[in-house]
Amino acid sequence: xxRNISIIGAGSWGISIANLLSENSEVSVFHxxxxxxxxxxxxxxxxxxxxxxxxxxxxxxxxxxxxxDLCILAIPVQYIRKTLKMFDIKSKNILILSKGIECxxxxxxxxxxxxxxxxxDENVGVLSGPSHAELLLKKEPTAVVVSxxxxxxxxxxxxxxxxxxFRAYINKDILGVQLGGAVKNVISIAxxxxxxxxxxxxxxxxxxxxxxxxxxxxxxRIGISQKTIWGLACIGDLMATSFSKYSRNRSFGAQLAKGxxxxxxxxxxxxxxxxxxxxxxxxxxxxxxxxxxxICNMVYRVIYENKNPKKGIKELMRRPLKDEK
Numbered sequence: 001x002x003r004n005i006s007i008i009g010a011g012s013w014g015i016s017i018a019n020l021l022s023e024n025s026e027v028s029v030f031h032x033x034x035x036x037x038x039x040x041x042x043x044x045x046x047x048x049x050x051x052x053x054x055x056x057x058x059x060x061x062x063x064x065x066x067x068x069d070l071c072i073l074a075i076p077v078q079y080i081r082k083t084l085k086m087f088d089i090k091s092k093n094i095l096i097l098s099k100g101i102e103c104x105x106x107x108x109x110x111x112x113x114x115x116x117x118x119x120x121d122e123n124v125g126v127l128s129g130p131s132h133a134e135l136l137l138k139k140e141p142t143a144v145v146v147s148x149x150x151x152x153x154x155x156x157x158x159x160x161x162x163x164x165x166f167r168a169y170i171n172k173d174i175l176g177v178q179l180g181g182a183v184k185n186v187i188s189i190a191x192x193x194x195x196x197x198x199x200x201x202x203x204x205x206x207x208x209x210x211x212x213x214x215x216x217x218x219x220x221r222i223g224i225s226q227k228t229i230w231g232l233a234c235i236g237d238l239m240a241t242s243f244s245k246y247s248r249n250r251s252f253g254a255q256l257a258k259g260x261x262x263x264x265x266x267x268x269x270x271x272x273x274x275x276x277x278x279x280x281x282x283x284x285x286x287x288x289x290x291x292x293x294x295i296c297n298m299v300y301r302v303i304y305e306n307k308n309p310k311k312g313i314k315e316l317m318r319r320p321l322k323d324e325k
Contacts, residue, residue, distance in 0.1 A: 001025075002156065003025045003026060004070075006028045011074060012046060014074030019054075027058050029060050032086045037062040038062075047270065049137065070157075072096075077182075078277050080098060081112055094113055095146075095157060097126075097127055106281055108179070110175075126174060129232040131240070133246075143232055145168070145170070147171045147172060149172070176228030179218070179219060180228060181233055185249045186275045188249035189275045192247075192252060192254040192256070193254070193312070196257025196309070197309060197313065199313070212235060217291045218286065248272075256309060280303075
């Protein structure tokens with residue numbers, strides 16, 4: 001188990017994980033913005049977590065040198081590379097909480113980290129699954145999956161995180177776990193679009209089921225395990241983010257369907273909506289690997305090409321008829 005832990009990223013997920021780990025470990029939360037940390041230090045209140053006060057035992061700091069037994073990254077994927085340049089990370093083991101795919105390179109978070117920090121594969125892991133920060137703070141029973149090419153590292157993370165209300169499983173398919181965590185945000189936007197248009201269970205169930213076929217097809221080309229798709233990192237996380245009131249991606253999709261401007265909607269959240277950038281990454285990956293992903297690509301076109309959401313759903317329904325496979 002890890003007793004001295006640093007977390008880079010003071011968003012709602014980073015803080016909720018800090019709260020969990022601080023039960024048994026010494027935890028420090030780092031953030032690149034000095035003003036942000038000073039405000040958190042002053043009132044111990046997080047702007048995106050109502051009725052929650054950050055415990056005094058959690059150290060909040062804007063120091064740039066990071067030294068601990070375990071360094072956890074809770075940074076929006078599109079900013080990982082930039083943020084890591086701001087810190088001198090001396091920790092040997094890195095755990096990633098971020099979900100998405102870098103737009104410019106189409107790299108997964110673990111690949112970005114290995115390249116940016118020049119660390120070995122065996123010292124990098126990811127944690128993912130259906131886990132909203134707000135519910136974790138309430139200690140509602142939650143299950144996630146941790147993945148690394150190093151089974152010992154995964155086992156140590158599993159033991160460090162697991163509680164009677166938080167259960168961590170191990171999955172060695174690190175790319176598959178990250179693909180599931182990334183694509184589910186795009187599909188959640190599609191779910192929100194459906195809800196925003198006033199469609200009910202028939203529509204959203206069809207979207208979620210057929211989207212899983214898209215993830216499966218892309219996964220085949222990338223070389224991930226199909227078992228991962230049917231586990232916590234993909235279908236589990238997909239269900240949580242596609243139906244929850246806490247899902248920013250679903251809310252974004254719903255507002256998009258009602259005629260909202262993408263940039264204005266994002267600005268109103270005061271936090272990152274990961275599925276927006278990831279939809280572009282998935283669109284480009286589908287072209288790169290020549291995989292048909294009509295639902296994910298519809299989301300991309302609604303966001304980036306100003307396609308009418310209702311027309312997008314209609315076009316999905318009018319595609320050539322085929323066998324279910």
